[in-house]
Amino acid sequence: MTTSVSITCWRHGVQTMPDRAIFFDLDGTLVDTAPDLAQAxxxxxxxxxxxxxxxxxxxPYISKGAQGLIQLAFANTPHSDVRSLSERLVAHYQRLDHRRARLFAPWPALLEQAPATVLGIVTNKPRALTERLLYVLELEKYFSVVICGDDHAEQKPNPLPLLKAAERLGIEPQHCLYIGDAKTDMIAAQAAGMRPVLASWGYFLPKQPEIERWPYQQALCEDKRATDYCVNWLNGLDCLSVE
Known part of the structure; x- marks a missing residue:
C-alpha cells in the first residue's frame, strides 16, 4: 500500500502553470536497474x-555507464577495446525484459499525486533504452519531459540537459529540484542553478569520503521522508532538512 500525500498549492485550475518542478536522474535514483545491468x-x-x-x-559502478562497467569487469582492457565491449554490454541489456527493475520506495506515492506537468527525467542513458524501460514499467504518463543522453551535444555534468528540461516546462531553474545519485548529477544541478539533492540509496559506495564534498544541498533516505520532502518543495515549503 502506498502512502497518501497531498499536493495542493499549485492546483488552482487547469490553466494554472506550475511554478516549481522536480527532475530525476533515472538509474539509481528513480528506478533500480541494478539487477538487469548486473545480469547483462x-x-x-x-x-x-x-x-x-x-x-x-x-x-557502485553503474553510474559510470557502460564503459565504467566494462573497466570494472575487464581490468587492464586496452582503451580501443572498451568501446566494442560496451556495445556488446548494451546489446545484452537490450535483450532483457526489465521485469526486475522497480521504482525506489519514495516514488510511487509521489507519482500517484503529483501531476506530470511538474515532473521530468534527465538521464545520460540513451533514448532507446530509456523509452523501453519507461514503457515496461508504465511510467511514461507521469513525466512531461524526458531528456536523454543522446538528445543534445552535451551530457551531465554539463548543465545543458537540465536547462533544456526546465525550459520545456517553462519553469525557472532556481525553482527546480534535481535528484540524482552521482557526483555528475550534483555538479550539473548546481551549474544549472537548480537545487541538487542526493539520493543516498544510489549507485555509489556509501563510505566514499569524497561524497561529503559533492555539491548537494540535501541527502534523502529511501523512505517516506523523501516523499514528504518533494511534496513540501512542490507546495512551496523550502524545507532543507528531512530529519
Whole structure:
C-alpha cells in the first residue's frame, strides 16, 4: 500500500502553470536497474569464460555507464577495446525484459499525486533504452519531459540537459529540484542553478569520503521522508532538512 500525500498549492485550475518542478536522474535514483545491468554484464563475462561478479560489486559502478562497467569487469582492457565491449554490454541489456527493475520506495506515492506537468527525467542513458524501460514499467504518463543522453551535444555534468528540461516546462531553474545519485548529477544541478539533492540509496559506495564534498544541498533516505520532502518543495515549503 502506498502512502497518501497531498499536493495542493499549485492546483488552482487547469490553466494554472506550475511554478516549481522536480527532475530525476533515472538509474539509481528513480528506478533500480541494478539487477538487469548486473545480469547483462555477467552474461557478457560468460561469453569470455570469465567469472561472474556479485551485484554488490557491480552496483557502485553503474553510474559510470557502460564503459565504467566494462573497466570494472575487464581490468587492464586496452582503451580501443572498451568501446566494442560496451556495445556488446548494451546489446545484452537490450535483450532483457526489465521485469526486475522497480521504482525506489519514495516514488510511487509521489507519482500517484503529483501531476506530470511538474515532473521530468534527465538521464545520460540513451533514448532507446530509456523509452523501453519507461514503457515496461508504465511510467511514461507521469513525466512531461524526458531528456536523454543522446538528445543534445552535451551530457551531465554539463548543465545543458537540465536547462533544456526546465525550459520545456517553462519553469525557472532556481525553482527546480534535481535528484540524482552521482557526483555528475550534483555538479550539473548546481551549474544549472537548480537545487541538487542526493539520493543516498544510489549507485555509489556509501563510505566514499569524497561524497561529503559533492555539491548537494540535501541527502534523502529511501523512505517516506523523501516523499514528504518533494511534496513540501512542490507546495512551496523550502524545507532543507528531512530529519
Amino acid at each position: 554484464l555477467n552474461d557478457l563475462l560468460g561469453q569470455y569464460r570469465l567469472p561472474k561478479l556479485p551485484q554488490s560489486s557491480i552496483r
